[in-house]
Amino acid sequence: MLIILTIFPVWAAAAHGGGNDHGGSIASRSLTFADAADLAVFSSADLRGEYRWQGIREKAWTLGFRSYLPRLSLNAQENDRLQEIGADSFIKSYSVSIDQLLWDGGRLPMSRKLDRMELNLSGSRLERMAAGIAESALSAYRGVLSSRTILSIRKAALEFLCGQREILAKELELGLALPVDLAEADLALLETRIEILALESDLAEMERQFAELLGLDVLPPLGEEIDIKRAAVLPSATASVSLAEEKNPELA
Secondary structure (H helix, E strand, C coil): CHHHHHHCHHHHHHHHCCHHHHHHHHCCCCECHHHHHHHHHHHCHHHHHHHHHHHHHHHHHHHHHHHHCCEEEEEEEEEEECCCCCCCEEEEEEEEEEECCCCCCCHHHHHHHHHHHHHHHHHHHHHHHHHHHHHHHHHHHHHHHHHHHHHHHHHHHHHHHHHHHHHHHHHHHCCCCCHHHHHHHHHHHHHHHHHHHHHHHHHHHHHHHHHHHHCCCCCCCECCCCCCCCCCCCCCHHHHHHHHHHHCCCCC
């Protein structure tokens, strides 16, 4: 968590400060996959709260070492007695005691070991939580890129259909096409425009959710591209099992 806070102060300032100057400050650099993942982790309020709670538990465990140290106790007593007959007495007593744990059957060391294991497990859960948030940001990044690509393809198809419609209109004037053909072309154009409007609406919502996940008001330019020519390389079955065991400490 400290690494994230150290590396990304500029992004944090752009996300949470500057008022109407967000657009200018954020648009000065493009957003990469790594930036998106780190920003999403940095902007997660739930994750920050969990890290703070983990830090408190870690400090409490460290302070628990005092159980091995001797305990010093100071006691003071005062007994004043006033008598009508005889001398008055004023007694003050002070005592100092030291208690030292010598042996408790190993319960204290075992308890601290169990607490340490639980803290380590909790830390692993936090790391997986951060990784899940980062993966969500990467998935949203890829989703926006994919939707933008699909939208550009549909717009290119619309231009092609408009050209075909113009040719069909000329053929209709020359008697080489039927009116029903032109009507079908108009219907196809209308369906394509409706599809483009739906894609633009979906894309705007995806970009809004992506910016919200990153803690930004405005989504900056995206600097990555989807390489459609690169094939995915999956690990072998044995390597997959090893990776699964490594990522799940509860299994161990």
